Amino acid sequence: MGPGRPRxxxxxxxxxxxxRLFVVSVIDRPKGQPPTATYDSAFLKACRREPVPHTxxxxxxxxxxxxxxxxxxxxxxxxxxxxxxxxxxxxxxLQPVRRxxxxxxxxxxxxxxxxxxxxxxxxxxxxxxxxxAKPIRSRAxxxxxxxxxxxxxxxxxxxxxxxxxxxxxxxLIGFAGAPFTLASYLVEGGPSRNHxxxxxxxxxxxxxxxxxxxxxxxxxAAFLRVQIEAGASAVQLFDSWVGALAPGDYRRSVLPxxxxxxxxxxxxxxxxxxxxxxTGELLGLMGEAxxxxxGVDWRVPLDEAARRVGPGRALxxxxxxxxxxxxxxxxxxxxxxxxxxxxxxxxxxxxxxxGVLPTMDPDALTRLVEYxxxxxxx
Numbered sequence: 001m002g003p004g005r006p007r008x009x010x011x012x013x014x015x016x017x018x019x020r021l022f023v024v025s026v027i028d029r030p031k032g033q034p035p036t037a038t039y040d041s042a043f044l045k046a047c048r049r050e051p052v053p054h055t056x057x058x059x060x061x062x063x064x065x066x067x068x069x070x071x072x073x074x075x076x077x078x079x080x081x082x083x084x085x086x087x088x089x090x091x092x093x094l095q096p097v098r099r100x101x102x103x104x105x106x107x108x109x110x111x112x113x114x115x116x117x118x119x120x121x122x123x124x125x126x127x128x129x130x131x132x133a134k135p136i137r138s139r140a141x142x143x144x145x146x147x148x149x150x151x152x153x154x155x156x157x158x159x160x161x162x163x164x165x166x167x168x169x170x171x172l173i174g175f176a177g178a179p180f181t182l183a184s185y186l187v188e189g190g191p192s193r194n195h196x197x198x199x200x201x202x203x204x205x206x207x208x209x210x211x212x213x214x215x216x217x218x219x220x221a222a223f224l225r226v227q228i229e230a231g232a233s234a235v236q237l238f239d240s241w242v243g244a245l246a247p248g249d250y251r252r253s254v255l256p257x258x259x260x261x262x263x264x265x266x267x268x269x270x271x272x273x274x275x276x277x278x279t280g281e282l283l284g285l286m287g288e289a290x291x292x293x294x295g296v297d298w299r300v301p302l303d304e305a306a307r308r309v310g311p312g313r314a315l316x317x318x319x320x321x322x323x324x325x326x327x328x329x330x331x332x333x334x335x336x337x338x339x340x341x342x343x344x345x346x347x348x349x350x351x352x353x354x355g356v357l358p359t360m361d362p363d364a365l366t367r368l369v370e371y372x373x374x375x376x377x378x
Contacts, residue, residue, distance in 0.1 A: 111177025243278025262290025
């Protein structure tokens, strides 16, 4: 078995009265060296801004929601519970790879999983999203946020070990929620349109806000380290709600925490992707936080995004997900516009400008992958 591939043996941890597999992680290989099986994949080459045989494709939220096979295996299982079952996580993560022939798998989980793992009283309510029982509004509330340990998320280590064996040379992308987005859920108590409580805390008590984001940066970094050490070939930091901020507020109140997360995993040498929604005015700052790849939503053409981000980083994106509901010829036309805008980029990973929508036809995604592969074949 070559370096970087997981080895299975007796469980080194056995809490909760159960034996389980334990994956020997990147401790087995020098830090800074990606898994050899995936190193030459089109996806990782694009992230490193190297020549590729074709533009690689993967989709945010590709693991689930729109797939009938996902709905079947998830039937009757609450979202957060499904994230703690390694065999189920493995199956769901593999489903879009089998169906669509995408160039990377993305680990099936949710951004609030590490918060749940450290004891935050929250649940994902269907049709609503994450709901927090006791929002964080005061310094005393920070006591809810203890450090995350690998044993808190043992199921992640186990699932990624199973996945890397199945995926072989196909890279696995790990991910986590960025400190600002996690903070917005914790402070608001759930999804918010205006983020009024979040901004009131950020503006009204900047020291408490900084301490909150700093703790969340540590939790997020620990969660990403677990995924990388288990075998993830790249990681993405989702800052879904940060587009609600002006650039000056981002620089003062968000950038330090996001930078801390990226620096914490820099030593592993895996590509670090940064993505947010409605972040056209923040693209340069998001790259400055430490990303190797900056994700772009559909609102900014990729050639303009490249100008804003500056040299030295690859871009990811950025077809409007709603385009997939149009006739095939329209999808191809709009896809070609994205590919044309990306023609001069140092590195490009094709993706949607946000996640796969629940009612999307899976066959449209399969056709899209094939179109991009054929049109960009070198």
